[in-house]
Amino acid sequence: MKIISGGVCAAKGYKANGIHCGIRHNRTKRDIALIYSEVPATAAAVYTTNLVKGAPLTVTKKHIENGIAQAVICNSGNANTCNANGVEIAEKMSELIAKELSIKADDIVVASTGVIGQPLNIEPIAKGIPELAKGLSIDGSLLAAEGIMTTDVAVKEVAVEFTIGGKTCHIGGIAKGSGMIHPNMATMLVFITSDVKISAEMLQKALSSDIQNTFNMISVDGDTSTNDMVVVLANGMAGNTEITCEGEDFTEFMKALNTVNVTLCRSIAGDGEGATKLLECAVENAKDLQTAKTVAKSVICSSLTKAAMFGADANWGRVLCAIGYSGAQVDVNKIDVAFKSNKGTIEVCKNGAGVDFSEEKAKEILLEKEIVIAVNLNDGEYSSKAWGCDLTYDYVKINGDYRT
Amino acid sequence: MKIISGGVCAAKGYKANGIHCGIRHNRTKRDIALIYSEVPATAAAVYTTNLVKGAPLTVTKKHIENGIAQAVICNSGNANTCNANGVEIAEKMSELIAKELSIKADDIVVASTGVIGQPLNIEPIAKGIPELAKGLSIDGSLLAAEGIMTTDVAVKEVAVEFTIGGKTCHIGGIAKGSGMIHPNMATMLVFITSDVKISAEMLQKALSSDIQNTFNMISVDGDTSTNDMVVVLANGMAGNTEITCEGEDFTEFMKALNTVNVTLCRSIAGDGEGATKLLECAVENAKDLQTAKTVAKSVICSSLTKAAMFGADANWGRVLCAIGYSGAQVDVNKIDVAFKSNKGTIEVCKNGAGVDFSEEKAKEILLEKEIVIAVNLNDGEYSSKAWGCDLTYDYVKINGDYRT
Numbered sequence: 001m002k003i004i005s006g007g008v009c010a011a012k013g014y015k016a017n018g019i020h021c022g023i024r025h026n027r028t029k030r031d032i033a034l035i036y037s038e039v040p041a042t043a044a045a046v047y048t049t050n051l052v053k054g055a056p057l058t059v060t061k062k063h064i065e066n067g068i069a070q071a072v073i074c075n076s077g078n079a080n081t082c083n084a085n086g087v088e089i090a091e092k093m094s095e096l097i098a099k100e101l102s103i104k105a106d107d108i109v110v111a112s113t114g115v116i117g118q119p120l121n122i123e124p125i126a127k128g129i130p131e132l133a134k135g136l137s138i139d140g141s142l143l144a145a146e147g148i149m150t151t152d153v154a155v156k157e158v159a160v161e162f163t164i165g166g167k168t169c170h171i172g173g174i175a176k177g178s179g180m181i182h183p184n185m186a187t188m189l190v191f192i193t194s195d196v197k198i199s200a201e202m203l204q205k206a207l208s209s210d211i212q213n214t215f216n217m218i219s220v221d222g223d224t225s226t227n228d229m230v231v232v233l234a235n236g237m238a239g240n241t242e243i244t245c246e247g248e249d250f251t252e253f254m255k256a257l258n259t260v261n262v263t264l265c266r267s268i269a270g271d272g273e274g275a276t277k278l279l280e281c282a283v284e285n286a287k288d289l290q291t292a293k294t295v296a297k298s299v300i301c302s303s304l305t306k307a308a309m310f311g312a313d314a315n316w317g318r319v320l321c322a323i324g325y326s327g328a329q330v331d332v333n334k335i336d337v338a339f340k341s342n343k344g345t346i347e348v349c350k351n352g353a354g355v356d357f358s359e360e361k362a363k364e365i366l367l368e369k370e371i372v373i374a375v376n377l378n379d380g381e382y383s384s385k386a387w388g389c390d391l392t393y394d395y396v397k398i399n400g401d402y403r404t
Numbered sequence: 405m406k407i408i409s410g411g412v413c414a415a416k417g418y419k420a421n422g423i424h425c426g427i428r429h430n431r432t433k434r435d436i437a438l439i440y441s442e443v444p445a446t447a448a449a450v451y452t453t454n455l456v457k458g459a460p461l462t463v464t465k466k467h468i469e470n471g472i473a474q475a476v477i478c479n480s481g482n483a484n485t486c487n488a489n490g491v492e493i494a495e496k497m498s499e500l501i502a503k504e505l506s507i508k509a510d511d512i513v514v515a516s517t518g519v520i521g522q523p524l525n526i527e528p529i530a531k532g533i534p535e536l537a538k539g540l541s542i543d544g545s546l547l548a549a550e551g552i553m554t555t556d557v558a559v560k561e562v563a564v565e566f567t568i569g570g571k572t573c574h575i576g577g578i579a580k581g582s583g584m585i586h587p588n589m590a591t592m593l594v595f596i597t598s599d600v601k602i603s604a605e606m607l608q609k610a611l612s613s614d615i616q617n618t619f620n621m622i623s624v625d626g627d628t629s630t631n632d633m634v635v636v637l638a639n640g641m642a643g644n645t646e647i648t649c650e651g652e653d654f655t656e657f658m659k660a661l662n663t664v665n666v667t668l669c670r671s672i673a674g675d676g677e678g679a680t681k682l683l684e685c686a687v688e689n690a691k692d693l694q695t696a697k698t699v700a701k702s703v704i705c706s707s708l709t710k711a712a713m714f715g716a717d718a719n720w721g722r723v724l725c726a727i728g729y730s731g732a733q734v735d736v737n738k739i740d741v742a743f744k745s746n747k748g749t750i751e752v753c754k755n756g757a758g759v760d761f762s763e764e765k766a767k768e769i770l771l772e773k774e775i776v777i778a779v780n781l782n783d784g785e786y787s788s789k790a791w792g793c794d795l796t797y798d799y800v801k802i803n804g805d806y807r808t
Contacts, residue, residue, distance in 0.1 A: 052728030052736050052756075082724055084757045116721025117758040180708060180725065221707040222626065223722070224729035303625040303707070304584060304803055311804030317520025318627070320486055321584065324456030325628035332456050352456075353488045354521040393797045399708055400715030 001162040001256055003263075004170070007141025010159030011170035011195035012237040013038040016140035018147025021128025023077040023114075023121070032125060033147030033174075034097065034132050035072040035191055040107060041235035043069035044204035046211055048228035054079050055086025056110045057229060059094065063106045067200025069233055070107040072191050073097045074148050076176070080112035080120040081226045089120050096126055100133040109231050113150055113176055113189050116226060145174040148189060151398050152178045156267040162256045164249045167240040169196045171256045177268030179399065181220035182301070188215065190230040190264055196253055197236035198243040206254055207232050214261035217293065217386040219301045220272035221395070232257075269387035270370070274394030279309055281373045284383045291328045291377070292384035298326030299373055300388035309371060310390035314339060314362035316348040319373060336376040341368035405566040405660055407667075408574070411545025414563030415574035415599035416641040417442040420544035422551025425532025427481040427518075427525070436529060437551030437578075438501065438536050439476040439595055444511060445639035447473035448608035450615055452632035458483050459490025460514045461633060463498065467510045471604025473637055474511040476595050477501045478552050480580070484516040484524040485630045493524050500530055504537040513635050517554055517580055517593050520630060549578040552593060555802050556582045560671040566660045568653045573600045573642040575660045581672030583803065585624035586705070592619065594634040594668055600657055601640035602647040610658055611636050618665035621697065621790040623705045624676035625799070636661075673791035674774070678798030683713055685777045688787045695732045695781070696788035702730030703777055703790070710795035713775055718743060718766035720752040723777060740780040745772035 008016050018033040043064045047057050063069065073093055080086045090110045098105035112120065135143075145155045159172030173192040181188055198206075207230065215230060236242070243249045270278030281299040286292035299305055302322035308315040316337045323330060337349035343365045348357050365371075412420050422437040447468045451461050467473065477497055484490045494514045502509035516524065539547075549559045563576030577596035585592055602610075611634065619634060640646070647653045674682030685703040690696035703709055706726035712719040720741045727734060741753035747769045752761050769775075 050725065050728040051734065052724045079721070082721055082753070082757050115719075116725060117753065119758075180722075182729075223706055223708045223725060226721075226725050226728060302627055303799075304627045307800050307803030308805075310800060313805050315519075317483070317486055317630075318584075320456045321454065321520060321627060321630050324454040324630060325452075325586075330455065349486070349521065353486050354523075391800055391803075393800050395707075396711050396714060396795055396797050396800060399711030399795075401712075401717050 001160050001259060004159050004161045006159045006172060007145060007157035008035050008172045008174050008191060008193045009138045009141045010172035011193045013195060013235050014193045015136040015138055016144035017132055017135040017137060018143035019128055019132050019135065022124030023075055030143065030147040031077045032075045032128055032132055033144035034136060035144055035193060036101060036136050037070050037233055037235045039235050040068050040070045041233035042067055042198060042200040042203050043231060043233050044200060044207045045229055045231040046207060048225055050224050050226045052226045054081035054112055054227035056080055056090045056112045057227065058087055059090040060109050060111065060229065063108055068107055069109050070103045071097060071101060072109040072231060074111040075125065076113050076148050076150050078112060078114040078118055078120045079116045079227050082117040083119050089122055092122050093125055096129050100129050111189060111229060113148060113227055141174060148176040150176060150178055151273050152176060152271055154271045156264055158260050158263040160256050160259050162252060164196060164240040164252050167238050169238040169240060170194060171260050173260045173264055175264040175268055177271055179221060179273040180223045180225040181218060181268060181272065182222045182224045188225060188228045188268065192232040192260060194234040195238040196234050197238065197240050198234045198253060202243050202250060203232055203234055206257055210254065210257050210261055214265050217297060218265050218269045219297065219388050222301050265387050269389050272389035273398045274392040275389030276392055277309055277390045278370045279373065279388045279390065281375060281386045283375045283377065285380055286377045286382040287380035289382045289384065291330065292382045294326050294328040295323050295330065295375060296384045296386035298322045300386040303391055306391035309366065310392050312363055312366035314348055314366060320349065330377055331379055334378040336378065338374040339365055340372040340374055341365045341370060343368055405564055405663060408563050408565045410563045410576055411549060411561035412439050412576045412578050412595060412597045413542045413545045414576035415597045417599060417639050418597045419540040419542055420548035421536055421539040421541060422547035423532055423536050423539065426528030427479055434547065434551040435481045436479045436532055436536055437548035438540060439548055439597060440505060440540050441474050441637055441639040443639050444472050444474045445637035446471055446602060446604040446607050447635060447637050448604060448611045449633055449635040450611060452629055454628050454630045456630045458485035458516055458631035460484055460494045460516045461631065462491055463494040464513050464515065464633065467512055472511055473513050474507045475501060475505060476513040476635060478515040479529060480517050480552050480554050482516060482518040482522055482524045483520045483631050486521040487523050493526055496526050497529055500533050504533050515593060515633060517552060517631055545578060552580040554580060554582055555677050556580060556675055558675045560668055562664050562667040564660050564663050566656060568600060568644040568656050571642050571644040573644060574598060575664050577664045577668055579668040579672055581675055583625060583677040584627045584629040585622060585672060585676060586626045586628045592629060592632045592672060596636040596664060598638040599642040600638050601642065601644050602638045602657060606647050606654060607636055607638055610661055614658065614661050614665055618669050621701060622669050622673045623701065623792050626705050669791050673793050676793035677802045678796040679793030680796055681713055681794045682774045683777060683792045683794065685779060685790045687779045687781065689784055690781045690786040691784035693786045693788065695734065696786045698730050698732040699727050699779060700788045700790035702726045704792035707795055713770065714794035714796050716767050716770035718752055718770060724753065734781055735783055738782040740782065742778040743769055744776040744778055745769045745774060747772055
């Protein structure tokens with residue numbers, strides 16, 4: 001398997017585009033994205049567990065109930081959530097783009113991201129759709145990735161190439177991250193395309209299983225979004241024998257999907273609102289998987305730990321504290337904690353108590369852009385990773401006045 | 405019942421003091437506090453549910469197992485937590501102060517607050533104890549309140565006067581708040597004194613019941629501290645007939661205790677680390693009490709809502725979002741949201757969707773120092789309140805480099 005360029009257009013038969021249509025006032029920001037498959041694809045998705053759900057989720061759910069989709073349309077700048085006419089607008093978006101592409105409206109995945117509770121005007125979308133469709137291209141992944149960005153600073157795009165039964169296959173994805181990121185049994189806005197031939201059932205199985213260790217293990221701010229979804233399309237154009245059950249081919253597909261998802265997770269976490277650092281909490285030797293996951297996620301979510309990391313302060317007591325209130329049953333007196341980065345590793349806590357360490361060395365390690373908080377529970381053989389970011393002045397700035 | 409001055413010395417028979425003994429480098433900051441009752445008092449306490457527990461908690465628990473205490477000693481600047489010799493140091497603190505006051509070591513409540521994981525040196529404490537004890541005075545509550553402060557900006561002190569069976573009674577308290585505040589079945593550092601005569605059993609009952617609606621309903625940053633405790637002493641010097649069961653007298657006592665605790669809660673929340681505003685989420689018409697509490701707490705804990713309040717931005721979509729992911733089963737389409745302050749009330753969401761409102765008026769309301777986020781679930785008759793604060797640049801600043 002190798003990482004390649006091309007994002008959602010790396011797989012055969014996909015085109016994408018992103019333009020500014022006028023939902024946002026800022027004309028330099030793309031605000032609508034389109035991904036299109038030449039042929040209908042099998043589709044699978046997972047959604048937010050927030051009871052307040054964006055209207056596009058309701059519509060997308062209905063559209064891909066039959067396991068088939070051919071295009072994804074997503075706007076930024078407005079979440080189309082908590083509006084009286086939200087479903088109507090989301091249906092209208094589907095109809096307009098379906099007509100333009102001459103495909104079926106119920107083969108459209110529709111998504112929105114942005115401010116909650118402000119009516120979404122269909123006019124700029126309707127006006128922009130011809131240009132959006134006309135500009136579809138195999139080089140358009142980056143434009144689409146830009147079109148779904150909200151407060152994201154970096155574009156989130158990845159693709160991999162691998163083989164199944166001698167056939168060259170691809171999976172690629174784009175993601176929107178940044179704020180209101182705390183997936184819970186679902187995830188944020190991620191669109192993944194593949195040319196693998198796989199049944200809708202196995203595609204859903206692959207996605208639902210993988211997100212447990214990827215998108216469900218990231219948090220930027222503890223707020224589970226109303227509009228989270230991850231959608232995978234697989235159009236079968238790689239020409240492999242269709243994957244209809246578990247086995248070698250499915251395993252290969254899962255591996256490639258996991259690589260794509262972990263890469264996007266790290267991109268989302270590292271580009272969390274205001275973030276200056278990507279944080280990874282790597283928990284080892286837990287007595288069971290749930291304990292490992294609960295501990296990793298609790299540390300990643302701790303505001304105090306996040307603020308300490310921003311300040312490159314080796315305040316490991318806050319890591320212990322977050323483990324202690326996580327709800328996981330752990331033996332505190334067995335816990336070791338170390339901080340790691342490109343500059344090395346420093347052990348700061350052994351058996352639940354502090355050890356002497358060089359503050360100077362710790363500072364050097366923590367000033368890096370990617371930090372691993374390594375927690376050894378010394379209590380079993382399960383491990384888990386969670387990803388997040390530091391808490392910074394800019395997070396407050398961005399969110400202190402997001403709407404204006 | 406009336407609010408009076410005097411804090412923990414408002415009740416008969418109590419003296420207090422707070423001095424700088426040398427745990428902190430900054431000589432202008434008091435770092436040790438003492439509260440003393442002339443006679444042994446009944447005692448009750450609740451503690452953090454964090455599995456990582458400060459050594460002082462272990463010692464205090466043991467000391468007041470018999471329901472009796474006569475003094476509280478508490479240092480700031482060091483939490484005496486995650487240290488190999490923590491229990492030994494906490495015991496030593498008890499012994500030294502007991503000897504100085506000629507009372508029993510196991511009648512001492514011992515507490516610590518500050519950095520986790522750094523050994524607590526007994527020397528400055530031992531050296532300071534004679535001065536600390538000598539300075540005990542009925543005017544000493546404020547000094548004690550200062551002695552337990554960490555990053556607190558404001559001193560937290562309150563007292564009330566009321567009558568039970570014709571006898572004048574008092575309850576007073578001091579608290580330490582600010583950071584790592586997210587009580588969970590327990591609370592933060594609060595010391596309460598009373599001259600009411602009440603059995604240890606009924607005192608515990610009163611405290612355990614009241615905190616469910618007071619200290620368990622505040623959050624500054626979502627981090628449940630390792631050293632939380634609330635301790636109440638009641639020395640019986642008011643001369644009332646001992647309260648040994650429920651009834652009118654117990655109800656009066658509960659009312660006074662609740663007033664003290666709500667006041668301290670609001671002080672703690674409003675003085676959260678870096679806070680510029682006190683936030684109250686008042687939930688009404690829930691189908692049951694747990695739903696009301698879960699919703700109130702979720703809104704108060706939402707980083708995005710807190711940041712919006714800092715920016716005086718009426719971004720009510722974030723309130724809906726936090727209700728939606730709270731875990732409570734609510735009917736989103738019934739929810740109304742309004743913002744209130746001294747400047748008036750503005751309705752921003754009706755039946756789960758936005759209503760037209762004046763952004764100017766909203767701004768005027770949200771620029772005040774105390775904001776109520778009023779949530780009407782329109783689904784029953786239960787209500788609850790939770791308290792918190794906004795998320796600000798200063799929270800990040802304070803916690804980006806807390807140790808140095």
